[in-house]
Amino acid sequence: MSKIFTSGLICPLDKNNVDTDQIIPKQFLTSVSRDGFAEALFYDWRYLANGTPNPEFVLNFPQYQGASILLTRANFGCGSSREHAPWALQQYGFQVIIAESFADIFFNNSVNNGMLLIQLSKTNIEMLFNRCAQGPQQWQIDLASQEIMFGNNAAMGFNIDPDIKQRLLLGLDFIGSSEQLTPQITAYEQQRKASMPWLG
Amino acid sequence: MGQTLYQKIYQSHVVGKLNPSTDLLYVDRHLIHEVTSPQAFSGLRLAGRKVRRTDLTFATMDHNVSTQRRSLDAAGETSRKQLEALAENCAESQIPILDLTHPDQGIVHVIGPEQGLTQPGMIIVCGDSHTSTHGAFGALAFGIGTSEVEHVLATQTLPQQQAKTLKVEINGELSPHVTAKDVILAVIGQLGTAGGNGYVAEFCGETIRDLSMESRMTLCNMSIEMGAKAGLIAPDETTFAYLKGKAHAPSAEHWTAAVSYWQSLHSDSDATFDKIVVIDASSIAPQITWGTNPEQVIAVDTPVPAPESFSDESKRHAAERALQYMGLTAGQKLTDCKVDVVFIGSCTNSRIEDLRAAASVVGTKKVAAGVRALVVPGSGIVKRQAEAEGLADIFKNAGFEWREPGCSMCLGMNDDRVAAEERCASTSNRNFEGRQGRGARTHLVSPAMAAAAAIAGKFVNIASGDWA
Numbered sequence: 144m145s146k147i148f149t150s151g152l153i154c155p156l157d158k159n160n161v162d163t164d165q166i167i168p169k170q171f172l173t174s175v176s177r178d179g180f181a182e183a184l185f186y187d188w189r190y191l192a193n194g195t196p197n198p199e200f201v202l203n204f205p206q207y208q209g210a211s212i213l214l215t216r217a218n219f220g221c222g223s224s225r226e227h228a229p230w231a232l233q234q235y236g237f238q239v240i241i242a243e244s245f246a247d248i249f250f251n252n253s254v255n256n257g258m259l260l261i262q263l264s265k266t267n268i269e270m271l272f273n274r275c276a277q278g279p280q281q282w283q284i285d286l287a288s289q290e291i292m293f294g295n296n297a298a299m300g301f302n303i304d305p306d307i308k309q310r311l312l313l314g315l316d317f318i319g320s321s322e323q324l325t326p327q328i329t330a331y332e333q334q335r336k337a338s339m340p341w342l343g
Numbered sequence: 344m345g346q347t348l349y350q351k352i353y354q355s356h357v358v359g360k361l362n363p364s365t366d367l368l369y370v371d372r373h374l375i376h377e378v379t380s381p382q383a384f385s386g387l388r389l390a391g392r393k394v395r396r397t398d399l400t401f402a403t404m405d406h407n408v409s410t411q412r413r414s415l416d417a418a419g420e421t422s423r424k425q426l427e428a429l430a431e432n433c434a435e436s437q438i439p440i441l442d443l444t445h446p447d448q449g450i451v452h453v454i455g456p457e458q459g460l461t462q463p464g465m466i467i468v469c470g471d472s473h474t475s476t477h478g479a480f481g482a483l484a485f486g487i488g489t490s491e492v493e494h495v496l497a498t499q500t501l502p503q504q505q506a507k508t509l510k511v512e513i514n515g516e517l518s519p520h521v522t523a524k525d526v527i528l529a530v531i532g533q534l535g536t537a538g539g540n541g542y543v544a545e546f547c548g549e550t551i552r553d554l555s556m557e558s559r560m561t562l563c564n565m566s567i568e569m570g571a572k573a574g575l576i577a578p579d580e581t582t583f584a585y586l587k588g589k590a591h592a593p594s595a596e597h598w599t600a601a602v603s604y605w606q607s608l609h610s611d612s613d614a615t616f617d618k619i620v621v622i623d624a625s626s627i628a629p630q631i632t633w634g635t636n637p638e639q640v641i642a643v644d645t646p647v648p649a650p651e652s653f654s655d656e657s658k659r660h661a662a663e664r665a666l667q668y669m670g671l672t673a674g675q676k677l678t679d680c681k682v683d684v685v686f687i688g689s690c691t692n693s694r695i696e697d698l699r700a701a702a703s704v705v706g707t708k709k710v711a712a713g714v715r716a717l718v719v720p721g722s723g724i725v726k727r728q729a730e731a732e733g734l735a736d737i738f739k740n741a742g743f744e745w746r747e748p749g750c751s752m753c754l755g756m757n758d759d760r761v762a763a764e765e766r767c768a769s770t771s772n773r774n775f776e777g778r779q780g781r782g783a784r785t786h787l788v789s790p791a792m793a794a795a796a797a798i799a800g801k802f803v804n805i806a807s808g809d810w811a
Binding site: 158159160162164165168169170172173174175176177187192216217218221222223224225226229244245246247248251252255256304305306309317318320321322324325327328331332335339340341342343 | 358359361362363364365367369371378379381382385386390392395398399406407419421422424425428462465470471472474485486487488489490491493494497498499500502504536537540541570572593594597600601604636657658661754755756763773775776777778781782
C-alpha cells in the first residue's frame, strides 16, 4: 500500500538560516485573516524596491513556476514564531519542504498546517541540489513508504517522527485529539489547585 | 538518576499521553498579543469552542502600537484593526488586557515578570519567539504559533515531546562595561544560530548567579537566537526578592509554600545533560554583530572577518552576502563606522537596568549631529520609574526621543523603521535582513554600547574608556 503524498516541481533555494522575517516580512503581519499571504512570500527577495519581480530570485525563474516542493539548507524558518510563514509558503503552493534542518517553532507551525517537512543529512541535501543543477526536477514524495522518488526507479528514503506521519496521513484534528483527554485536564486542574493554590 | 530543571518542570505538567512519544502538558500562563492571536480566536469561533481558562490568559498590545501617541489608530489603519480585534476578542472572552488605556501596558515579555505573572516552575507560552525571556525565573517558557495559541485557548494544554538538554555553564567575573547582552551574543557566536535546535538550554555558573533578574531576562530572551526551544535559569533568592509584592505574585498566605516549592527547582547534582558548554565570562569583550544573523558577531575591537576565514562553504557564502548587505568590507573596524540611528528598547533591553546603563553613559553629553536616537521603555512601569529617577530627562536633554512603550523599531511593525542603507546601533535581538526596515543595516549591541554610539556618532569600544 503506497500513498503518494505529493508530486511536484522542485524549487531549490540555496541558503542557510532562512528566517521567518525573510519568508514573510513584518508589514504583512497586521492582517487578522489566515488567508491572502501568497503574494507576501519572500517579499523583499522576490520583488525589487519598485515592486517589480526580482529576476535574480530563484522563485521568479521561469523554470520554477508552479513549484510545490521547496529544497533548502540548514536552520530553515529560524527567528520569529509567526505562523504567517508556513501560511505564506502553503498558499504560494509549497506542500513539502526539504532541508538539512528546521527551526523548532517553524517546524511545529508547518506540521499544524498539514505540511510535510523532510529533514535530510547535509550529504543528501547536497545530492538533491546537484540533481536540481541538472535541470528542473519533478519528484514524488511517498509519505507512507518515506521515500522521495526521482523517477527511473531512483529514490531516497527519509525519517519522520511516527506521530507526525500519522497526523499527516490521517489528517487528525490538532485540538480535537487533545480534547479527548478533557477528563484528565480537569483532574489535573483540581490537583493543581489543591497543591499549588497560588497558581490560580 | 537525577533530573534536570527542565525535566522536573516538564514532568510536573504532564496531563496525559497522546501517543507513545507525545505528552499533553498543562499551561500555567498564556500571554497573548495582537499579531498572533486574531486567527486563533477566529478558529475557536468557527469550531464553536470557548476559552477554557480566561483567568490564566493575559493580553497586551505591543507589536504594532505607536510609540509616539497612545492611540489605537496612531500606527495606521491595519494596525488599528488588529488592535481592535484583540480588544474585542478579550472583551468577548473576558480575558484581562493591558490595553493602551492601561498605565502598565507594555511589551509582553516585560510586563509578564513585572506583574508577577511569570513565576518559577510554570509553563508559560505566548505566540512570540522571545517568550524564552521568562525562563529567567526558572519557568519553562517558549514561543508558539497561532494554531498552538488556538489549542491553548481551547484546552489550556499543549502537546509536547521532551527536548534534549543543554547546559551552558558560565564562570568568571564580567569585565567592566560587559553585560548580559554581550554574554549571550558571545554564546550565540560560539554555538551558532542553530546550535541550540532541539534543546532547552539551562544557564548556570557563578556568573549567572551574580546577575540581576533584568540581566537574566536579557540572557534567556536571546536563547531562541541560537535555536534553543527555551532558556532556563534556576530560581534563587534574587528571583524570590524580585517577585515579592508583585501584583500577581503569590499572596502572603501562600508565599512560604510557594518559595519552598521554588527552592526545589534546580537541576540535581547527578543530572545528565545531552550537551554541555563551559564559557569563561572574563574573556568576553563588548560584542557587536557585523552580519545579518546573530552568530555573525565579534568583539567590538576586532576587525570584520573575511569570508575566506570561514572553513564551512555555506558560512563563507553567508558572510559574503552579509558584508554586501551591510555595506562593510572584511578587515574593517566597526569603530570606524558611522551610525545613523540608535534604538534602545525591545524585549531584550528595555528594562530599568538597561535604561540606567544607557543613561549613565550619556550623562550630560549630546547625541551626535545627524544621529536619530530613540529610547523606547518596555512598559508603563519602566517608563514611570525612569522618569522618576531622572533618566528620561538625561535622554531628552541629550537629544534622544523619549517614547511610549512598545516593540517599536525592533521589528518595525509600527512606523518606527530604519531606512534602506541606514546603519542602526540597536539593543534588540535580530539583525536579519530587512528586520528594522527594508535594506536597514542592524548592529546588535548592549544598551551602554548603543548609548555610546549615539554620543560618538559611530561605534565605540565602551570598554576602552577613551572614546568620549
